[in-house]
Amino acid sequence: MKNLIETIKSNYKLVLVIFISGIFLGWLFFHQGKPSSAEGKEPEFTGHEGHDHESEDQTWTCSMHPQIKMDKAGKCPICAMDLILLTTMSSGANDVDPNEIVISESAAKLAEIQTLKIVEGTPEKSVYLQGKIHADERNIAELTARFGGRIEKLFINFTGQNVKKGEKLATVYSPKLVTAQRELLEAISYKEIRPSLYKAARGKLKLWDLTEKQINDIELKGDPQLYFDVLSPITGTVSMRHVAIGDYIKEGKPLFQVIDLSKLWVMFDAYESDLSWIKMGDRIDFTVQSLPGENFSAKVTYIDPFINAKTRITQVRVEVSNARSLLKPQMFTSGLLKSKIAMSSNQILIPKSSILWTGKRAIVYVKVANRDTPSFKYREIVLGPEAGAFYIVAEGLQAGEEIAVNGVFKIDAASQLQGLPSMMNPEGGAGSTPHDMSKMNMGNEGKTNVSTINKMEMGVKKMKAPVAFKKQLGELVVAYIDLKDAFVATDEELSESAAQTTLNSLNKVDMSLLNQEAHNFWMTELKQIKDNIKGIISMKGIEIKRSHFEIVSNHLTIAIKSFGFVMKNKNTLYRQFCPMTFDNRGAYWLSDVEEIRNPYFGDMMLKCGETKETIISTNK
Secondary structure, eight states, rough: HHHHHHHHHHHHHHHHHHHHHHHHHHHHHHHHTTSSSTTTTTOOOOOOTTHHHHHHHOEEOOSOOOOEEEOOOOOOTTTOOEEETTTTGGGGOTOOOTTTOOHHHHHHHTOOOOOEEEEEEOOOOEEEEEEEEEGGGGGGGEEEEESSSSEEEEEOOOOTOEEEEEEEEEHHHHHHHHHHHHHHHHTTTTTOHHHHHHHHHHHHHHTTTHHHHHHHHHHOOSSSSSSSEHHHEEOOOOOOOOEEEEOOOOOTTTEEEOOOOOEEEEEEEEGGGGGGGOOOOEEEEETEEEEEEETEEEEEEEEEEEEOTTTOEEEEEEEETTTTTTOOOTTTEEEEEEEEEOSSOOEEEEEEEGGEEEEEEEEEEEOOOOOSSOEEEEEEEEEEHHHHTTTEEEHHHHHOOOEEEHHHHHHHHHHHHOOOOOOOOOOOOOOOOOOOOOSSSSOSSOOOOOOHHHHHHHHOOOOOOOOOHHHHHHHHHHEEEEHHHHHHOHHHHHHHHHHHHHHHHTTTOOOOGHHHHHHHHHHHHHHHHHHHHHHHOOOSHHHHHHHHHHHHHHHHHHHHHHHOBBBBTTEEEEEEEEEEEHHHOOOOEEESSSSSSOTTTGGGTTTOEEEEEEEEEEOO
8 A cells, every 4th residue: 555655656747647638538528429409410519719710701702803702802803903792791681672782790891881861952063154255236236328329538447446326437428318308308398288298208318317307407408418427326336347438338238337335245155964053043253364353243144045956055144244344255254153953942962972873774772771780772763963073863762761872883793793683783683794795785886796796706817918008007006095095084075086086097098908808808897997986076975985986996906806917116915805894795995005994984993804815916
């Protein structure tokens, strides 16, 4: 016994380890063997300390390129947009509407989603107007010769001379006027017995612009006057002088134009889209470039009922006093009209950032009330006029509802990924993938044609062409690149100028250099390129111009792949593709740099796209 105790003392550490190990193994055995609450199932562990299962279930994707799937946050490898969380974007309660998109709090924070409760307000807008000063047409006097004769004296020596009403402008000798005076003097003797003859003689002189005083003087003197004065009918400024001393004039010939400049018109050009904000009585504050520091203000007195068919503008007129003679006709003016909408005062206003556009539809995402987690529903609305940073809602929303105003595109992308109603797929369902060629819209006008896509995708027939022709195609490509850059900048005016340059370059391509087969092939592509470049020049609206640019890009691609091309300092072109354009069917373009700069979206999604093909120039 004593020996046993001494042995235990000497090996107490070993005994202690064995004892503790036995307790742990026994606990582990009996704990795992405990029956579960459901028969035939293994017990569930509730402890997750030190292990993050949530991160294992997360899938990150790109709202623009849903084929991208990542297990962590980051940037899309195609368009460099922030990835969105796919799995958490679809989690929600059991009682949600089937068309609701439910977003977890963490996903909403990552997507930077912000909402705004809709209230009725008074829409206001500052309308900027350009105009020009004109004379008041009601205060213009045109003096014409009422009888033939000769200019004996001229009292107006230059245009711009100021005259008063009744002031002499010229003296005229007229044989016909002398004869008419004699008729009057003879008619005086028959005044009692033939009063009608007397009245007719006086009326004839009145029609020749003689005043009552002049006619009475003739009767008193009893002799006809040889010379008669032309008098100014108004006080104003002589703006035109059509005669000189000694001129013989015929009846109806213009003599002078006199304008009263004490009151003037200012005619402003108003675009068609601004007319809903302009009404009679609105005040316009304006300045004149030649009078710095001077500010003028007047009320709208007239809105032209007609719109210019080419410029899509109409004229808005204000009347202004010119007592100090500071304003002069043909001066340019810049005006500002701060107006409430002409049709109504209380309207529903929503920020522009809350709206998704498809070209035909306006979409918002309305937050569903009484949800533990953020939930949204797709809704199409009808918009009224633009009001600065807001739009007026004509139909589809009510005051008190809450809508997403930031992160809207990410909500829509999540809806599209889940087959819910979305901007590109309003009916919901699986929808088409960005590269699904079978679901593309194959209309003829402003849209890609299937035969064009087939030519580009399956290869084109190589055509023989001399180097001179290839160089001309290369110069056309250079002009096209400038046109592409104009669309990247979303500059409508610049796109028209670049399109005109491209058209000029296209017209310089000499098809007589080609053989008959190549000539016929080029004629087919030429028509499509030329017609759609003209469409870019003539059509209004950047989106319509971009639809024509797509067709130009497709047919120019066919041409350079068929004939080849030669460019100065460049030997490579990149055929690039964005899957999100034109109702999700996608569109191609050509670029001289590999970096993606999207001409169909510009700054909205500048990096959206990928290079599909590299086209190398040829020198032979």
